Amino acid sequence: MQVQSMLLSVDGEVKMDIAKKAVKRFADVIGQDSEISLVVYGHEGSESSEDKSLSCNGIEEIYQLDTYEKEKFEASLSTFESKGWTPLAGAINKAAEMSASVDGSITVYIVSDGVETCDGDPVQAAEDFVALNDHRSVNIIGFNVDQDAEEQLKLVSEAGKGEYYTANNADDLKQTIEYEWLPSAIDLAWAFTKAPGPWEILDEYNKYDVDHEKIKIIMQQERDRYNFALNMIKEADMIPSDQHQELKDLIATHYNKRMEDWRELRSAKIDEINAIADDIKEKVSDWTEEMKKRKKERGDVW
DSSP states (O other), rough: OOOOOOSSTTTTTEEEHHHHHHHHHHHHHHHTTTEEEEEEOOOOSSGGGGGGHHHHOOOEEEEESOOOOOOHHHHHHHOOOOOSSOOOOHHHHHHHTTTTTTSSOOEEEEEEEEOOOOOHHHHHHHHHHHTTTTEEEEEEEESSOOOOHHHHHHHHHHTTTEEEEEOOSSSHHIIIIIIOOOEEEEHTGGGGSSSHHHHHHHHHHHHHHHHHHHHHHHHHHHHHHHHHHHHHHHHTTOOOOHHHHHHHEEEEEEHHHHHHHHHHHHHHHHHHHHHHHHHHHHHHHHHHHHHHHHHHTTTTOO
């Protein structure tokens, strides 16, 4: 996902601030099912010709491709501001570089308020990106652009086997970048399947018990070795009967204490598994309710 430097204002609000808000909400939608990254450009140097090279080469991944973490992602959006030029082709090439070893589906979403200004060829870059495999696309959202910019951006999206969307103000951008990819009613109805069910939780118990049982076997072997050695000593008449019994009791006490620790360890692990499952269920529930709310905002009947 790439977001360009946007210095101008729309309806009294800086374009980049509008874009950041939309990207935050958009990430909430697609981040539930997909790994996500955030790459920014135009945030180095300035719009002056002296800073062109610095700005055009300042393409940075500020949220590395990974599972979506809301707080971490939103924090990354606060680490940059709009400053300079527009290396549109360079940003697409950066996406290609980042995903070179990824065989699965890769979709690039670009929010841009203008054309390429760093002498690159974004159309060729988009063609090269999708040529890597059949599961790639480049989608462009033209934010408050003029006709010339819109024509170029449409060509980029076509070359990238993606879609081009127009957004002239904050409401348009919200409708386009967020509502276009809201989950369907069917997706929401089946959202509960994202949370672990009873059988999945039981499977986690069983996976843990495989290793946990190994600990028990080791403790039993230790106890048996102690008793074997003690019996050898007794048979050789090396200790009196009362000391033999005392040592035997100590071995049993030691083993019972270790078994008590073993049971407490399993109980703690089961609690941990349950807590993780409950946390996932809560997040799925919260996400589903938020998506329903946004669909109502869009005017969907629910």
